[in-house]
Amino acid sequence: MKRFVAIAGNIGVGKSTLAALLSERLGWEPFLEAVDDNPYLADFYQDMQRWSFHSQIYFLSRRLRHHWELLQHANSVIQDRTVYEDAEVFASNLYQQGLMSERDYRSYRELYEVVTAVLPPPDLIIYLRASVPVLLERIRRRGRPYERDIPPTYLEQLNRLYEAWVARFSLCPVLSVPSDDMDFVLNSRHLELITAKVLEKLQGREEVVFDTR
Numbered sequence: 001m002k003r004f005v006a007i008a009g010n011i012g013v014g015k016s017t018l019a020a021l022l023s024e025r026l027g028w029e030p031f032l033e034a035v036d037d038n039p040y041l042a043d044f045y046q047d048m049q050r051w052s053f054h055s056q057i058y059f060l061s062r063r064l065r066h067h068w069e070l071l072q073h074a075n076s077v078i079q080d081r082t083v084y085e086d087a088e089v090f091a092s093n094l095y096q097q098g099l100m101s102e103r104d105y106r107s108y109r110e111l112y113e114v115v116t117a118v119l120p121p122p123d124l125i126i127y128l129r130a131s132v133p134v135l136l137e138r139i140r141r142r143g144r145p146y147e148r149d150i151p152p153t154y155l156e157q158l159n160r161l162y163e164a165w166v167a168r169f170s171l172c173p174v175l176s177v178p179s180d181d182m183d184f185v186l187n188s189r190h191l192e193l194i195t196a197k198v199l200e201k202l203q204g205r206e207e208v209v210f211d212t213r
Contacts, residue, residue, distance in 0.1 A: 003028065003077075003123050003124070004073075004076070004077055004123050005028070005123060005125075005126065006079040006122045006124075006125050006126070007128060008081070008082045008084070008128070009130070010128075010135055010159055011135065011139065011147065011150065011155065012130075012135045012136075012142065013130045014130075014179060014184070016033065017184075018080075018184060018194070019032060019078045019079065020032070022195060022198065025192075025195050026078075026195065027076070028077055028078045030078055031066065031070060031078070031079045031080070032080050033081040038058050038062075039058070043055075049098075052091075052094045052099050052104070053101075053104035056090065056094065059090075060083070060091075060108070060111070060112060063081070064083055064115055064119070066083075067083045067119060071120055079122075083116065084125075084171075085162075087108070088161065089161045089162055089165060090158075091112075092161055093157055093158060096157075121171040122172055124174075124201055124202055125174045127162070127166050127175065127177065128177050128179045129162075129176055129179055132155045135155050136152060136155070
């Protein structure tokens with residue numbers, strides 16, 4: 001059976017890494033996020049208030065296109081970022097921080113809500129949870145220069161928005177993975193555990209509990 005699974009989570013949590021590992025383990029095709037091709041990104045980092053709407057619209061349109069293409073894909077796929085996070089977490093944060101105007105945010109939300117209301121959701125979202133200290137360490141290890149100065153308060157705010165979004169999300173099942181306690185890169189047993197829980201959730205198991213002991 002063809003499956004469409006997407007991985008959600010904060011910056012540095014390990015979405016791309018887990019997508020690649022699960023694709024190998026399950027024989028699914030990975031679709032990994034590339035953020036550097038956003039033509040507004042450099043302007044956004046120079047003047048967030050001026051360019052936040054343009055940048056978020058670009059991310060949303062590209063992610064919607066990718067989502068639709070994955071729905072049409074012949075084989076099972078796994079994606080390392082969902083279309084929902086752009087609006088529910090990142091655009092919402094920009095608005096709450098005063099970096100996107102009320103008018104722009106309402107226009108953005110209207111577009112997002114109209115499109116996602118008719119867009120078929122994935123079969124499953126894997127939500128990777130991690131505390132801020134763990135996120136900071138993983139960000140430091142991967143060494144991307146533009147992430148070097150991300151403040152802990154920013155990651156904490158994103159974590160709060162992620163938790164609020166997942167708590168109310170109902171379009172498809174969500175598997176929450178406590179990644180603070182799991183090293184799915186170096187510990188094969190942890191990867192096997194996540195793989196098993198993903199398959200259980202796809203088979204309709206309502207209660208999926210992680211035990212890393």
